[in-house]
Amino acid sequence: MSETFQAPRGTRDIFPPESDRWRALAAAFADHVSLAGYGQVIPPMFEDLAVFSRVGESTDVVRKEMFVLAARDGEAHQALRPEQTASVCRMFAQHRPPLPWKAWYAGPNFRYEKPQKGRYRQFDQVGLEVLGPDDADVDVEVIALAWRFYERVGLRQVRLLLNSLGDGPGRVRYVEALRVHFGAHLDALSEASRETLAQNPLRVLDSKRPEDAALVAAAPQLADYLSEPDAEHFARVRRGLDALGIPYQLEPRLVRGLDYYTRTTFEFAADALDAAQNAVGGGGRYDGLVADLGGPAVPGVGFALGVDRILLACDAEGAFPPPRAGVEVFVVSTTPGTEAVELCDELRRAGVRVDRAFDGRSMKSQMKAADRSGAVVALLIGDREAAERVVTMRPMHGGEQRTVGRDDVLRELRPMLDGPSGADH
RNA sequence: GUGGCCGUAGCUCAGCUCGGUUAGAGCGCCAGGUUGUGGCCCUGGAGGUCGGGGGUUCAAGUCCCCUCGGUCACCCCA
Numbered sequence: 320m321s322e323t324f325q326a327p328r329g330t331r332d333i334f335p336p337e338s339d340r341w342r343a344l345a346a347a348f349a350d351h352v353s354l355a356g357y358g359q360v361i362p363p364m365f366e367d368l369a370v371f372s373r374v375g376e377s378t379d380v381v382r383k384e385m386f387v388l389a390a391r392d393g394e395a396h397q398a399l400r401p402e403q404t405a406s407v408c409r410m411f412a413q414h415r416p417p418l419p420w421k422a423w424y425a426g427p428n429f430r431y432e433k434p435q436k437g438r439y440r441q442f443d444q445v446g447l448e449v450l451g452p453d454d455a456d457v458d459v460e461v462i463a464l465a466w467r468f469y470e471r472v473g474l475r476q477v478r479l480l481l482n483s484l485g486d487g488p489g490r491v492r493y494v495e496a497l498r499v500h501f502g503a504h505l506d507a508l509s510e511a512s513r514e515t516l517a518q519n520p521l522r523v524l525d526s527k528r529p530e531d532a533a534l535v536a537a538a539p540q541l542a543d544y545l546s547e548p549d550a551e552h553f554a555r556v557r558r559g560l561d562a563l564g565i566p567y568q569l570e571p572r573l574v575r576g577l578d579y580y581t582r583t584t585f586e587f588a589a590d591a592l593d594a595a596q597n598a599v600g601g602g603g604r605y606d607g608l609v610a611d612l613g614g615p616a617v618p619g620v621g622f623a624l625g626v627d628r629i630l631l632a633c634d635a636e637g638a639f640p641p642p643r644a645g646v647e648v649f650v651v652s653t654t655p656g657t658e659a660v661e662l663c664d665e666l667r668r669a670g671v672r673v674d675r676a677f678d679g680r681s682m683k684s685q686m687k688a689a690d691r692s693g694a695v696v697a698l699l700i701g702d703r704e705a706a707e708r709v710v711t712m713r714p715m716h717g718g719e720q721r722t723v724g725r726d727d728v729l730r731e732l733r734p735m736l737d738g739p740s741g742a743d744h
Numbered sequence: 745g746u747g748g749c750c751g752u753a754g755c756u757c758a759g760c761u762c763g764g765u766u767a768g769a770g771c772g773c774c775a776g777g778u779u780g781u782g783g784c785c786c787u788g789g790a791g792g793u794c795g796g797g798g799g800u801u802c803a804a805g806u807c808c809c810c811u812c813g814g815u816c817a818c819c820c821c822a
Contacts, residue, residue: 325813325814328813380820383745384820430820430822433745433746435816436815436816438821443822525820526819528818528819576820576821586822587822595817595818596820596821596822599822600822601822625822626822627822628822651780651782681775681780683776683778686780686781686782686783689781689782691783699780699781703780711780711781713782715783
């Protein structure tokens with residue numbers, strides 16, 4: 320067993336029909352956000368280490384979960400991306416596309432974590448970002464697009480958690496208040512949280528350790544520290560969501576794992592998901608990130624949705640089954656000639672989905688293969704058919720088989736194939 | 745990084761408690777029963793260094809130690 324290779328820890332090999340489902344989900348997302356004017360961007364899968372460092376020196380993502388690439392000189396300057404928001408902002412800072420800039424993306428990210436259900440070292444996300452507008456309506460649009468996407472794939476048991484982290488002076492005062500609050504009870508705080516406090520007091524609120532629960536509950540409320548504009552912004556976000564009938568749950572302790580978030584933050588929890596990792600998406604505003612990456616002071620807001628977890632949640636809810644795949648026609652040939660290769664080629668060029676058997680197996684064996692392929696029709700070419708330039712068409716789900724002229728196959732076949740499920744996807 | 749549970753055919757598992765002749769089943773795969781025809785049925789076949797290493801023993805899939813891997817959870821997050 321030690322001689323055989325296997326996929327690296329935390330990665331998975333995906334086969335049909337699951338891979339068909341992945342493709343369908345990505346296609347659904349592309350279609351979904353195209354309707355709202357977003358264009359796809361494809362950033363590289365690795366970046367300068369510093370690009371990701373900007374998302375937060377104090378975060379686990381940066382401190383211990385980065386897949387750092389060893390360069391030839393032995394120095395580490397680059398890393399596989401742990402998320403794509405930073406890459407997209409770097410793209411913006413570098414190329415300066417016109418504002419507002421609405422971009423979506425899809426693809427794998429990498430975090431060096433210990434795997435468990437719903438958490439992998441390579442995981443796929445689809446997401447989008449809007450750079451430029453400061454308008455709360457953009458926050459609403461972004462959240463709504465995520466919410467409607469879950470609806471679109473058929474998920475029902477998703478909860479939207481919403482918070483505002485504030486920004487500017489209010490944020491500074493709040494962080495200071497937290498530092499004072501937790502600092503006064505250091506001995507009551509868990510070891511891990513004491514360390515977090517030194518790095519980023521906000522994130523202590525995120526602690527789920529039981530020993531911290533009382534202190535976290537007694538902590539100052541962020542809402543009391545929001546500046547007037549930030550409070551107004553947040554109110555507008557909520558009003559927009561109300562208008563769209565999108566339910567949300569205010570979660571004052573939702574600070575999220577990346578340091579760049581300001582003001583609106585949100586997360587989507589899949590309640591049907593029987594796993595500890597039940598966040599199927601999240602995002603928020605990051606008004607300072609582009610500037611941190613050397614760009615202009617342009618505000619931004621966006622989200623990322625976890626493809627792996629969405630699909631797990633779909634499993635739990637019986638939603639989004641794999642699309643029909645496979646072929647419609649199967650060619651069975653027991654002749655030594657080129658009839659089968661020619662027939663397959665002709666039909667495929669006409670857009671018919673065709674497979675066949677190889678290695679000169681017996682007709683019985685090939686018929687079994689035809690059955691397994693899911694084809695609606697089998698086309699048989701034995702010595703008799705070859706000699707007479709004809710093909711026997713056998714319906715696989717009942718009906719009389721008949722023999723037609725070789726040149727009439729395509730025309731005779733068409734009515735036997737059930738329309739739309741045919742040539743597309 | 746820490747902890748619980750689990751590693752026997754391609755897959756799902758029995759056998760391990762109380763060590764003992766050629767390690768089993770179902771499904772899947774291949775072939776035959778029908779010398780040109782699938783699904784059901786019947787028969788046969790291929791396929792396993794029992795995760796790896798060490799130890800105990802006359803004898804280890806079975807007992808002990810180590811190790812690797814998987815999985816779930818903590819932490820954190822998609």
